[in-house]
Amino acid sequence: MRLIVVSGRSGSGKSTALNVLEDHGYYCIDNLPAGLLIDLAERTLASNDLLYPKIAVSIDARNLPGQLERFPELLQEVRSRNIRCDVVFLDADDETLLKRFSETRRKHPLTSEERSLAEAIADEGKVLGAISDLCDLKVDTTSLNLYQLKDLLKLRLLDEPEPGTAFLIESFGFKRGVPIDADVVFDVRCLPNPYWKPEIRSFSGLEQPVIDYLSAQPEVDEMFTDIFTYLSKWLPRFAASNRSYVTVAIGCTGGHHRSVYLAEKTANALKNTLRNVQVRHRDLHG
Structure with a gap:
């Protein structure tokens, strides 16, 4: 079984990453509560036919803060079950993220009447710090268009003819x-x-x-x-x-x-x- 955790600040390309993985045979779950990561791994391993040997989940700032703080212990617990679990963190500079949200007019998950978009983008980096610090692969999407990002993700995540680094x-x-x-x-x-x-x-x-x-x-x-x-x-x-x-x-x-x-x-x-x-x-x- 291979499990890929996709995370990163909003607007960095997480949805694109999940789409790429889904197109290549991964069962993908967006916005998984971090506390369910162990249950997901255990249920998958317990399946007799292992219907989905390749799973990708997105864990991001939409989670409850307490669950995100527990991410290091959750990740260690999953890996202790001999599951290959890679953590991919996508990010871009603040100016680029601000521009992307302004162009798409999407609502940032951390914005509120008291918190501006710029403040939400900055705060999100702190909220996701525990995941960013433990990531196996960090991808800077600042200068990448959609097609370049897809090509890079395919190269790094899918083009692995042999196990290992x-x-x-x-x-x-x-x-x-x-x-x-x-x-x-x-x-x-x-x-x-x-x-x-x-x-x-x-x-x-x-x-x-x-x-x-x-x-x-x-x-x-x-x-x-x-x-x-x-x-x-x-x-x-x-x-x-x-x-x-x-x-x-x-x-x-x-x-x-x-x-x-x-x-x-x-x-x-x-x-x-x-x-x-x-x-x-x-x-x-x-």
Whole structure:
């Protein structure tokens, strides 16, 4: 049995996450009272035919505060039954959440005559603190549209050919911000930039002209060797600590050339020794 708990602040994409999981065979329950999590797990395990071996539930600020405070002990109790339970927390910056609610004109679950929308958004982060602190995977949806979010969730939650820690090597551009869900960040902006070569500027780090240019630069090879050496040593330690998801972010200025090239090269090299190595280019088409 696999159980996925989806949580996060309102407007961050929880409904989209449940829809993705439902489309891929999960039995989904929205707004489950946290206190029922153990009962749900026990009833599912007690079923003779295990009709729903894959279940996803949403637990968010609509719960009673006392139940949310109990979440750490509830999660530990579920996992003590040898149930694989992953906690996914979706979030976005306050400005983005405020804009999303203003555009959709939905009522935030924590707003009232005494509490404005901005205050409700800020307070919700505190209410969900116990879940956020224990999440296995945190997803920043600030800069993602609906289709990008769906693709990311499929990659992280569903593309797991083997059990164990799922490692994501992600390229990004610093001009669009550092991924807040990254566990390790490498800055490669000091390397020669293909952008200043007009004849190859329009190509990406996935295409041969840029690959040929960067592979010929000694500094790039040195950077790759250092990154690979570090990750080869320490990523297995992450896995040994029972981490379900680890994100390694490699960033250059725009996220089109150097970071893309090094993310691909690093991921391919790591696949020789690690299982479940994934690669994603956050800003390549942005």
